[in-house]
Amino acid sequence: MxxxxxxxxxxxxxxxxxxxxxxxxxxxxxxxxxxxxxxxxxxxxxxxxxxxxxxxxxxxxxxxxxxxxxxxxxxxxxxxxxxxxxxxxxxxxLKETTTLIVAYGILSAGVVITLQDVFRNFAGGIIILFSRTFQAGDRIQVGDCYGDVLDINYFHTTLMEIREWVDGDQYTGRILTMPNSFVLDSTVKNYTRDFSFIWDEVTIILSPESDWRKSRDIALQTTNSLIKDYVEHSKKELASMERKYMFTSYDVDTKIFLFIESDRIEMHLRYVVDTKQRRYVNDLLNQGLLDAFATEPGIVIGSISSIEITKMP
Known part of the structure; x- marks a missing residue:
């Protein structure tokens, strides 16, 4: 008790x-x-x-x-x-008399008008709890507020804030308290409901003379060795989502998309990662790519202008 x-x-x-x-x-x-x-x-x-x-x-x-x-x-x-x-x-x-019922109706209407914000917050709390729009532990975004749900009360929701001045979806240390009425008229973006993964991207800039095929192979090998567990789990969650939503795509394999500019080749590396591990995995991936590219003389990271400046006496 x-x-x-x-x-x-x-x-x-x-x-x-x-x-x-x-x-x-x-x-x-x-x-x-x-x-x-x-x-x-x-x-x-x-x-x-x-x-x-x-x-x-x-x-x-x-x-x-x-x-x-x-x-x-x-x-x-x-x-x-x-x-x-x-x-x-x-x-x-309450007694079943017309006078009391009418009086109660008028009183109730007055109370509702006076305390409409309170009732909206309470109605929002009921909707959240029964519709499972989000739950404690979910990572959500409402407007400009991002955070992990700590508590859902009758009248407000408490978040541990992320982002703001802190990069990479990490905690700021501030606690956000939001009236539950937001669920009635705002879009709630849930990062972890039903699917606890997101797609992240890393952009690799190569000089035009670099061996882009070898760079692509190294990037794919480095990434896949790092995120293989995430890929397997994400495929299982996507398969589960098909039973609930009109969703048929299971393509969570790592992809690289090339973009050519006059002074560089851009490789956009797209991969799946756990929502709450994005910055950690991004850091490990960047370290792994730098180490792998450093041993390859035919691969130069950076634009032509940056390379020329580096070579100036």
């Missing part, structure tokens, strides 16, 4: 006892018996909700081993129990 659930159960148990004492053993009962009884019932509903939430949290904690699935399932169960508790409390306090 979490500390929050434990405290909630103790507090509402005390409230129920106090209200029961007032209702049955004090002079206030004749005048306020009806409202006291409703308060006791509402407090009992809330205490039962805490008990149910604690019960299901313990079961999920023992039965679900995956951290991401355990977190998401706990959130969903918590939302469902909360909604059921709110509905039960509304039934306790």
């Amino acid at each position: 979490s500390g929050r659930n434990y405290i909630g159960i103790i507090v509402f148990a005390f409230i129920i006892l106090a209200l029961s004492y007032i209702n049955y053993f004090t002079v206030l009962a004749p005048n306020y018996g009806d409202i006291l009884l409703k308060l006791i019932q509402a407090s009992s509903i809330i205490m039962i909700a805490y008990l149910l939430n604690s019960f299901f949290e313990n079961i999920i904690g023992k039965q679900v081993q995956d951290t991401k699935n355990r977190y998401t399932l706990r959130k969903v169960v918590s939302v469902v129990i909360t909604l059921l508790a709110v509905g039960a409390i509304m039934i306790v306090f």
Whole structure:
């Protein structure tokens, strides 16, 4: 049982006892018996909700081993129990009379207008949790905000920020808190949902006299030896995606595309990599390419202008 659930159960148990004492053993009962009884019932509903939430949290904690699935399932169960508790409390306090229903409708409309941002955030939180637009641990982009999802609450989502002044999709150290209403009117770009890989590119510039065929072979060999595990796993994930989406392409093999300019040959090396390992793999790949090209006298990296400047006395 979490500390929050434990405290909630103790507090509402005390409230129920106090209200029961007032209702049955004090002079206030004749005048306020009806409202006291409703308060006791509402407090009992809330205490039962805490008990149910604690019960299901313990079961999920023992039965679900995956951290991401355990977190998401706990959130969903918590939302469902909360909604059921709110509905039960509304039934306790509302009577089936036209006057009360109309009054409640007018009051509800006023509350919704006044607190529309709060309700939008809550609606966004429900959509996120049930539609699985993203989950804790996913890497997402919303507008100019990039980061890994740390927590999804009823009203806001918390991210560990990446990019900004830091290159290569690495953490800045800042925590972003975004209202959940963004999911209603913004595009959410998910880098890891269903497919946890991305394609990255390295541009290699060669002098026109360089042996581009040998350069291409070296680049392909160096890259494939480094990312072979990523290729195999990405193919499996793409095959799984075919069962969910209209998706039939499985071409994740390393490719090189040539582009010829008057003073250089450009090789654009395209390869697949784990989303959260992009900078690390890019660094290893560049080191490997530099080491491999350094032993080949027929391969010169750089444009003609840079080579001529290097050769000037």
